[in-house]
Amino acid sequence: MKLHTKMMQRLTSLWTSGITRASLGLAILCGMAPEALAGGKRWGPVPFASDFGYRFEDLFWLITWLCVGSFSIVVIMILIPSVRDRYKPGRKAHFDHGASLKDKRLATVISAATFLVLDAWVLVIAMTDLREAWWNIPESEEAGVYEVEVLAQQWAWNFRHKGADGKFGTADDILQMNELTVPNGRSVSFQGTSKDVIHSLFIPAMRFKKDFNPGDINSVWFKPITAGNYTILCAELCGYAHYQMFGELHVLESDTFDNWAADASELGVAAYDSEDTEARWAWDWKE
Amino acid sequence: MTSETSMRRSTTLIACLATLAFAALASFRGDSAPAEATLEEHAEEQAADEHGAPAEAEKPHMRAPIGVDLYVREDAWLRAPGPEWFKKQSDLQPGRFTFNEEGGDGEGEWVDAQNVYRLIYDEEEDVYAYWSWAGPEQLTRGRQDFLQFCSSCHGIDGDGYGRSGQWLRPSPRSFHQSNFKFTKVIQPLPTDAALMRLIKRGLEGTPMLPWALSDEQLTDIIQYIKYLSPEGEGWRDPFTGVGDVVESGEDTWVGKEEYAIERGKRLYHDPSGANCALCHPGYVNPSALGKLLGDDSVKARESYYLPVLKDSAYEVQGQPVKIMPPDFTWHQVRAGTTTQDLFETIASGIKGTAMPQWKGALTDEDLWALAHYVESLINDYKGKPDARAEFMKGLREAK
Ligand SMILES: [Cu+2]
Numbered sequence: 001m002k003l004h005t006k007m008m009q010r011l012t013s014l015w016t017s018g019i020t021r022a023s024l025g026l027a028i029l030c031g032m033a034p035e036a037l038a039g040g041k042r043w044g045p046v047p048f049a050s051d052f053g054y055r056f057e058d059l060f061w062l063i064t065w066l067c068v069g070s071f072s073i074v075v076i077m078i079l080i081p082s083v084r085d086r087y088k089p090g091r092k093a094h095f096d097h098g099a100s101l102k103d104k105r106l107a108t109v110i111s112a113a114t115f116l117v118l119d120a121w122v123l124v125i126a127m128t129d130l131r132e133a134w135w136n137i138p139e140s141e142e143a144g145v146y147e148v149e150v151l152a153q154q155w156a157w158n159f160r161h162k163g164a165d166g167k168f169g170t171a172d173d174i175l176q177m178n179e180l181t182v183p184n185g186r187s188v189s190f191q192g193t194s195k196d197v198i199h200s201l202f203i204p205a206m207r208f209k210k211d212f213n214p215g216d217i218n219s220v221w222f223k224p225i226t227a228g229n230y231t232i233l234c235a236e237l238c239g240y241a242h243y244q245m246f247g248e249l250h251v252l253e254s255d256t257f258d259n260w261a262a263d264a265s266e267l268g269v270a271a272y273d274s275e276d277t278e279a280r281w282a283w284d285w286k287e
Numbered sequence: 288m289t290s291e292t293s294m295r296r297s298t299t300l301i302a303c304l305a306t307l308a309f310a311a312l313a314s315f316r317g318d319s320a321p322a323e324a325t326l327e328e329h330a331e332e333q334a335a336d337e338h339g340a341p342a343e344a345e346k347p348h349m350r351a352p353i354g355v356d357l358y359v360r361e362d363a364w365l366r367a368p369g370p371e372w373f374k375k376q377s378d379l380q381p382g383r384f385t386f387n388e389e390g391g392d393g394e395g396e397w398v399d400a401q402n403v404y405r406l407i408y409d410e411e412e413d414v415y416a417y418w419s420w421a422g423p424e425q426l427t428r429g430r431q432d433f434l435q436f437c438s439s440c441h442g443i444d445g446d447g448y449g450r451s452g453q454w455l456r457p458s459p460r461s462f463h464q465s466n467f468k469f470t471k472v473i474q475p476l477p478t479d480a481a482l483m484r485l486i487k488r489g490l491e492g493t494p495m496l497p498w499a500l501s502d503e504q505l506t507d508i509i510q511y512i513k514y515l516s517p518e519g520e521g522w523r524d525p526f527t528g529v530g531d532v533v534e535s536g537e538d539t540w541v542g543k544e545e546y547a548i549e550r551g552k553r554l555y556h557d558p559s560g561a562n563c564a565l566c567h568p569g570y571v572n573p574s575a576l577g578k579l580l581g582d583d584s585v586k587a588r589e590s591y592y593l594p595v596l597k598d599s600a601y602e603v604q605g606q607p608v609k610i611m612p613p614d615f616t617w618h619q620v621r622a623g624t625t626t627q628d629l630f631e632t633i634a635s636g637i638k639g640t641a642m643p644q645w646k647g648a649l650t651d652e653d654l655w656a657l658a659h660y661v662e663s664l665i666n667d668y669k670g671k672p673d674a675r676a677e678f679m680k681g682l683r684e685a686k
Contacts, residue, residue, distance in 0.1 A: 154439045154451040156494035177492060181672075196439060196451045240436055244496045252672060259676040267617060270593045273609040281454040 049205045049226040049251070052133035056207040059125055066118050134208065137221045138187045140285060146183055150192030151281055152199035152212045154238060155245040160282055163265040169282030171272040174264040178247035180232065181264075182224060183257040189221040191286060202235035203249055209235050217286055224251040429511030432504050440494060445515045448604055457493060457610070458603045462512050465521025466600055466639040469622040471631040473646055474530030475638070476521060481532050482509050485622075492619030533635045535627055539652045544659055551660025554653055558585060561649060561657060566612040566641055568592050570664065572685035592682065597641035610640050615661050616668035616675050624665050629658035 048057055085091075098107070138145045149168060151158040159180045163172035182188045192201060192212040201220065202209040210220035232247035252260060273279070434443065440452040440459040447461030460467070470477035470485050477485070483505050489497035498505070513522040521527060540547035554560040556571055557580050564570075565588065571579055573587035588595075599610040613620060622632050634654050636644030645654060668675040 151454075153455070153494065155496060158455075177494075195453060239439070241496050250672075256672050256676070260672045263617070263676070263679070266593065267614065270590075271596065271611040273596060276456075276603070276606065276608050278603050278606060279454055279456050279608075 046205050048207050049224055049228065049230060050207055050222040051225050052129070052222070053205075053207040053225075055129045055133055059122070059129065062125070063122060066122070070114070070118065134220075137219050138189055140189075140287065142187070144186045146186045146188045147285060148180070148182070148188060148190050149282060149285075150190050150201060150212060152192060152194040152201070152234070154196050155234075155241040157201070157232060157234075157245075157247050158281075161261070161264070163268055164262070168285065169280065171274070172265045172269045173282065174261065174268050178232075179250065180247065181250045181252060181257070181260055183254050184224050184227045184251050185254065187221055187223045189219065191217050191219050191283075193217050197238050198236050199234050199238050199245070200236035202233040203230055204233070205230040206249070211236060217283065219286075227251045227253050425507055425510050426514055428504075429507035429509070429514075432500070432508050433511050436498065436500065437508065445512065451494070455494070456608070458601070458608065459495070461602065462515040463517055464601070464639075465516045468637045468639060469632070471532045471622065471635045472530040473533050473635055473644065474528035476527050476529045478529055478531045479506065479509050481530075482512070484532065488623070490621040491623070492621055533631050533646060535630045535634070536651055538626060538630075538655050540655050540659060547656045547659035548663045550653070550656040551658070551663075553579060554649070554657055555660055556580065561645065561653070563657070564588075564591070566595050566597060568594050568614045568616075570616075570682065572682050575685050592679065599641065600639035612642065615664040616678065619669075620661075620665065624662065626655070626658045626662050629661050630654055633657055633661070 045057070045060065048054065098104075140147065147162065147168075149160040151160070157178050157180070159176040160168060161174035161176075162168055163170065163174050165172055190201070190210070192210070193216060194212045194214045196214060198211055198213050200209055200211045203222070206222040206224065208220055208222050210218055212218055228251055230249040230251070232249050234242060234245040236242075238245065433441075433445070438445075438449050440449045440455070441447055441462065442449040442452065442459070445462035447459045447463075449459065452459040465476070467477055467482075467485075469490060470481045472478070472481050483502070486498050486500075486505055486508075489495055500508070516522040522529075552570075555563045555567075556569060556576060558565070569576070569587055569591040573591050576585050576587050577583035594612045594614050596609045596611050599608060601608055601610070620629070620632075622628060634644070634646040634651075636642050636646075645657075649657070668678055
C-alpha cells in the first residue's frame with residue numbers, strides 16, 4: 001500500500017473517533033468566543049422590553065444557574081473517585097451495587113431534596129409568574145388597554161387596529177401586514193386566529209409567544225416599556241416558507257403614536273372599498 | 288506515570304493537532320478539489336458541453352426547417368415540415384391546425400390534446416418560427432410544484448383563491464386572468480425570464496415571498512402558469528406580444544440627484560406633465576402648487592394629500608376589486624425601491640390597474656427624475672413617523 005493511502009486511512013479513522021471530534025468542537029468554540037465578545041455579539045437572550053420581561057429573565061437565569069450548579073456537583077462527584085481510586089499496581093477493585101438499606105435511604109433523601117428544592121422552587125415561581133403576569137390579561141374596560149386583532153396565515157401576519165371610531169370591522173380600521181405599531185407604556189392586548197394552519201406569534205424582546213389556531217381565538221398581551229423596533233417571528237413550523245415568516249414591531253412614544261394612528265386611520269378610510277365585501281375578516285372582541 | 292500512558296497521551300494530542308491541521312488544509316483547498324483522474328474527466332465533460340451545446344430544440348423559439356406546406360387560411364400557405372414532423376417532436380398524435388381570423392399574416396396555433404404550438408410566419412426569411420410550450424411531463428411537474436408551493440394562496444386551480452388568500456388584499460393573482468402587474472415589461476405578457484425574476488424577488492410587503500426554488504422548478508411552474516391562460520387569451524392568444532424587462536439605460540442624473548428630485552417633483556405634480564398626483568397623493572400645499580409650476584391657474588384636486596381609490600381589472604371570485612395607489616411616504620412599494628427598480632416600474636406601468644405605462648409618454652431622462660423623486664420620498668419619510676408628521680404639518684401650513 002502506498003504511504004499516501006495509509007496516511008489517508010489513518011486520518012479517516014482519526015476523524016471518526018469521538019475524541020478528535022470533541023477536541024475539534026472545543027477548539028472551534030474557543031476560537032469563536034473572543035470574536036463573539038470582541039464583535040459585540042450577544043450571548044444570551046435579547047434584552048427584554050416589556051414590563052413582565054424581568055420575570056422571564058429571572059426565571060431563565062435561575063434555571064440556568066441551577067443546572068450549571070447541579071451539573072458541576074455531578075461532574076465533581078465523578079471526577080473525585082476517578083482520580084482518587086484510579087488503577088495502581090496491587091490495588092484491588094471493590095464491587096458494590098449500592099443495594100444496602102443505608103445506600104437506598106441516602107439516595108431517597110438526596111433525590112427528594114433535589115426535587116423539593118430545585119423543581120418545586122422553579123415550579124412555584126413559574127406558576128406565580130403565569131398567574132400574575134402572562135395569564136393576567138387586562139380587561140377591555142381597564143384604562144389604557146390597546147387592542148389588536150391578529151390573523152395569521154401562510155406566510156404573513158395580518159394585524160387590525162380599531163382606528164378612530166374605536167370599533168373593529170369598520171372602514172377606518174388600520175390594517176397592517178408584517179408590521180405592528182403600538183404605543184409605549186400601554187397594555188397591548190391581542191386576540192388572534194389563523195386562516196390555514198397553526199402559527200405562533202413570537203416577539204422575543206417582549207418575552208411572549210402564543211399559538212394561533214384556525215377556528216379558534218386565543219388571547220395574549222404585553223406591556224412595552226421601551227420604544228424601539230423589535231422582531232416578530234413565527235414560532236410554529238407552518239410550511240415551506242415558515243423561515244421567511246417574520247415582521248417588525250414598532251413601539252412608538254405616545255405622541256408619535258397618536259399622530260401615526262390618526263394618519264393610518266385616514267388612509268384606511270381612503271383605501272376602503274365598500275363593495276369588496278370579501279375582504280372583511282374582523283370579529284367582535286371576545287370578553 | 289508509565290511510559291505507556293504517556294505515549295497514549297501524546298498520541299491523542301498529536302492526533303488532535305493533526306486533525307485540526309487537516310481540517311484547516313481541507314478548508315483552504317476547498318471541499319470539491321477533485322483528484323487528477325476526475326479532473327481530466329471533468330475537462331472532457333466540459334468539452335462535450337461546448338461542442339454538443341443544448342440542441343436548438345430545447346429553446347423556446349426556433350425555426351422549423353422548410354418542408355411540407357401546411358394549410359393555414361384561404362389566402363395563405365405556410366411552409367411546414369408537416370404533421371409527421373410535429374409528431375416526431377412531441378411524440379404525440381398530430382392534431383388540428385387552427386388559425387385566428389382577426390388577421391396577422393400567417394400566424395396560427397397548432398393544437399393537439401396536450402401541446403399547444405405557436406406558429407409565426409416570418410415573411411422576410413420565408414420561414415416560420417415554431418414555438419411550443421411545455422409537454423405533458425413538464426406541465427405535470429409544474430402542477431405538482433405549484434400545488435406544493437403556490438396553491439395555498441393562488442388556489443388549487445390557480446384561480447387566486449387559495450385558503451391563505453382569502454380576505455387578502457392585494458389578493459393573490461388569479462392565473463385565469465393572464466394579467467401581471469409587476470413584471471416590468473412593456474408588452475402585455477412577460478417572458479419566462481421576466482416572470483422568473485419576479486418570482487425569485489418576491490413582492491415586498493405582501494405574502495408573495497422571494498421564492499428560493501431551483502431554476503428548473505420555476506421553469507416548470509411558469510409553464511404551468513402560462514398553461515392556465517384561458518382559451519384565446521394571454522398565452523393562448525397567438526397575437527399577444529411577449530416581452531422582456533424594460534431597458535433602463537444609464538441614469539442620466541448621476542451626481543445631479545438634487546436637480547433630478549426637483550425635476551421629478553415638478554413633473555409629479557404638473558397636470559400637463561406626468562400628473563402622478565392625480566391618483567397618488569400630492570406632496571405640496573395646493574396654494575403652493577401654482578408657485579411650483581409657475582402657473583397660478585393650476586388647481587389641486589380634492590383631498591390632495593390622500594391617494595384616490597381606483598378601479599382595476601383584477602377580480603376576486605368574479606368580483607372586481609379597487610386598488611389604491613400607494614402614498615410613497617407611507618405604503619410599501621412592492622416591486623423594489625432602488626432608483627433602477629422605480630424607473631422600471633414607472634416606465635412599464637402596472638398592468639390591469641390605473642397606473643399607466645409611462646415609457647414613450649415621457650423621456651427616459653424624465654422617468655429617471657421621477658424615479659429619483661419617488662425614491663427620495665420613500666427614503667426621507669417612509670417608516671419614520673416623526674419625520675413624516677413634521678413633513679405633513681409643514682405641507683398643511685405652507686402658503
Ligand atoms: Cu407561521
